[in-house]
Amino acid sequence: MKTTFTTAEKWKQFAIILLPILVTQITLSAMTFFDTNMSGLYGPADLAGTAIGVSLWNPIQTGLSGILIAVTPIVSQLIGKQQKNRVSFYVMQALWFSLLLAILVIAAGFLFLKPILTGMSLEPRVHNVAFYYLTALAFGIIPFFGYAALRSFIDxxxxxxxxxxxTLISLPINVLLNYVLIYGKWGFPELGGVGSGAATACTYWIVFITALVIVHRGGAFAEYGVFRKFHSISGAGWLELARIGTPMGFAIFFETAVFAAVTLLMSSFNTVTIAAHQAAINFASTLYMIPLSICMALTILVGYEIGAGRPKDAASYSRIGIGTAVSLSLAAAVVLLLWGDKVAGIYSHDPEVIAMIQQFLIYAIFFQISDAIATPIQGVLRGYKDVNPAFFLTFISYWIIGLPVGYMLAIWTDLGPYGYWIGLITGLAVGAATLLLRLWVVQRRFRSRDRVQGLNH
Incomplete structure (x- = not known):
């Protein structure tokens, strides 16, 4: 990380941090894309079953791994303060904490997965694919959370x-495993959509072990000596991670869970609707990787500048990041308007499914613009370690406003499944507006504090 002085230097530093994160996030999203796409080509029931499985898993994996993102602002600020000797302690605590999270998720799945799926009244084939997809995926939960902790440190x-x-190395491995396990190639069993869950679990192990070796032996990490000294579980360390990470994780959970809730509510419609909805959500999730990557880059950059006592530079980075996200979201909107039919054709050969995907993608234009504002702002606020308000704002926006509006429109009007998407648009727009107001308050407070410190000196 380098100290920057001019706007041009900040753009360069922003690009250096952002571009690898963007490639990483798109690659991770591509794994879900290939799970969905290859399962969909196997059959509509497998696409629907995988959709239900992904919708149950995504809020859990993004929300709980979001707690581990606390490592990023903690370490960034420590580096900005030149306190590198404290870094290894927090990384080890995050790894211990990741193990606890994994065990809790596996236990919860063992107790509640069957009752949840049974309560959804799914078609038998869809039910079985969803259940065994998640059962196979469970074998990769421990390495997934472990890698989340290590990646937060690396970034x-x-x-x-x-x-x-x-991540780039792991993608072709994931696609290859999907191919042999979904379609039963080279002597492997033909598992259909369930095979994508097994492939993803194997990929998680490969990613985690690779990261572990790099952090232990990599030259850039040597001075931190993460595994040089053993750090046992520390209540104080876990409390610090939980204090910063829990609001972050729940804020992420509320956003991803509302999409999952809509998908689960869609189970009351037919298999074609479920499949089309999931395909459109999958593509929208791929577009979401752009503001999400900017969010992660801003947490690193803003955290470093705040740790070094430079709030003006932190504010400059926030303007660069949010402006970039909005500009790219408008470009994506043009793509969806002009080539929505081509995008829909990626996911299915069924004309009925393709037509419905196109309709959903029109609605996706509006909420991805709101995401381009709200998501980078959350990254900036994390850099300031201002995490609690975002937790409450996202909960109110998505669950008190967005989901009820969508439910009422879907049930009480002729909009049907499209009503849920209008609800998503409403919730995300409210979230973007309120988070923007919160950012203004926080930056004003830091400017005032900086002015007072300047006068004292």
């Missing part, structure tokens, strides 16, 4: 290219 150092390379 906090500005070594985002390392995360990118690890």
């Amino acid at each position: 906090a150092l500005g070594q985002t290219r390392i995360s990118m390379m690890i």
Whole structure:
């Protein structure tokens, strides 16, 4: 990480941090894309079953791994303060904490997965695919959370290219495993949509072990000596991670869970509707990787500048990041308007499914513009360690406003499944507006504090 003085230097630093994160996030999203796409080509029931499985898993994996993102602002600020000797302690605590999270998720799945799926009244084939997809995926939960902790450390150092390379290596492995396990190639059993869950679990192990070796042996990480000294579980360390990470994780959970809730509510419609909805959500999730990557880059950059006592530079980075996200979202909107039919054709050969995907993608234009504002702002606020208000704002916007509006429109009007998407648009727009107001308050407070400190000196 380098100190910047001019706007041009900040753009360069922003690009250096952002681009590898963007490639990493798109690659991770591509894994879900290939799970969905290859399952969909196997059959509509497998696409629908995988959709239900992904919708149950995504809020859990993004929300709980979001708690581990606390490592990023903690380490970034420690580096900005030149307190590198404290870094290894927090990384080890995050790894211990990740193990606890994994065990809790596996236990919860064992107790509640069957009752949840049974309560959804799914078609038998869809039910079985969803259940065994998640059962296979469970074998990769421990390495998934472990990698989330290590990646947060790697990225906090500005070594985002390392995360990118690890993920790029894992993608072709994931696709190959999907191919042999979904379609039963080279003597492997033909598992259909369930095979994508097994492939993803194997990929998680490969990613985690690779990251573990790199952090232990990599030259850029040597001075931190993460595994040089054993750190046992620390209540104080866990409390610090939980204090910063829990609001972050729940804020992420509320956003991803509302999409999952809509998908689960869609189970009351037919298999074609479920499949089309999931395909459109999958593509929208791929577009979401752009503001999400900017969010992660801003957490690193803003955290570093705040740790070094430079709030003006932190504010400059926030303007660069949010402006970039909005500009790219408008470009994506043009793509969806002009080539929505081509996008829909990627996911299915069924004309009825393709037509419905196109309709959903029109609605996706509006909420991805709101995401381009709200998501980078959350990254900036995390850099300031201002995490609690975002937790409450996202909950109110998505669950008190967005989901009820969508439910009423879907049930009480002729909009049907499209009503849920209008609800999503409403909730995301409210979230973007309120988070923007919160950012203004926080930055004003830091400017005032900086002015007072300047007068005292």
